[in-house]
Amino acid sequence: NNSSQLSSLPLQILLYLNGIYYIFYFLATLAMIIYKSQVFSYPDDFLAPDLAVLFLMAILEVPRLYLGFKGNLTEAEAPLGLSLGLTVGSAVLCVYLLLWQTYVLWADTLLNAVLLSAYGLESGLKVMAIAAFVS
Numbered sequence: 001n002n003s004s005q006l007s008s009l010p011l012q013i014l015l016y017l018n019g020i021y022y023i024f025y026f027l028a029t030l031a032m033i034i035y036k037s038q039v040f041s042y043p044d045d046f047l048a049p050d051l052a053v054l055f056l057m058a059i060l061e062v063p064r065l066y067l068g069f070k071g072n073l074t075e076a077e078a079p080l081g082l083s084l085g086l087t088v089g090s091a092v093l094c095v096y097l098l099l100w101q102t103y104v105l106w107a108d109t110l111l112n113a114v115l116l117s118a119y120g121l122e123s124g125l126k127v128m129a130i131a132a133f134v135s
Contacts, residue, residue: 006075006133008125011072011125014121014122015068015072015122018119018122019061021115021118022061025114025115026057028107029097029111033047033051033054036105042103046102047102050097050102064086064090066083067086068083068122071129072129076133080130080133084123084126084127087119087123091119091120097112098113098116
């Protein structure tokens with residue numbers, strides 16, 4: 001049946017919401033890193049890696065979301081698979097910011113927990129969409 005639509009509406013909505021949430025997440029996390037660098041004695045050699053992780057994550061987010069949108073809408077498993085791989089990379093960086101950045105505030109914990117949950121849900125939907133495309 002070639003007329004059936006395999007792309008996932010829940011995945012599309014979640015990718016859109018994740019894109020909006022990530023902008024908020026990035027700005028809030030950046031503001032908190034700046035705040036922490038002013039309020040706490042933040043060793044200079046610890047500030048750079050925390051900022052580098054945040055900016056690397058932001059750089060990964062653009063192709064991650066683009067490939068997710070494209071792969072889902074064109075029902076192509078390759079871009080969706082690449083997006084899934086980038087999601088894993090972003091999740092690792094998110095875990096770094098959750099557990100290993102120099103200072104972790106309760107707001108960091110909350111922001112990262114929401115992002116990790118969204119990544120998890122999105123990854124599950126991507127796997128289901130890829131399975132539908134290849135079957």
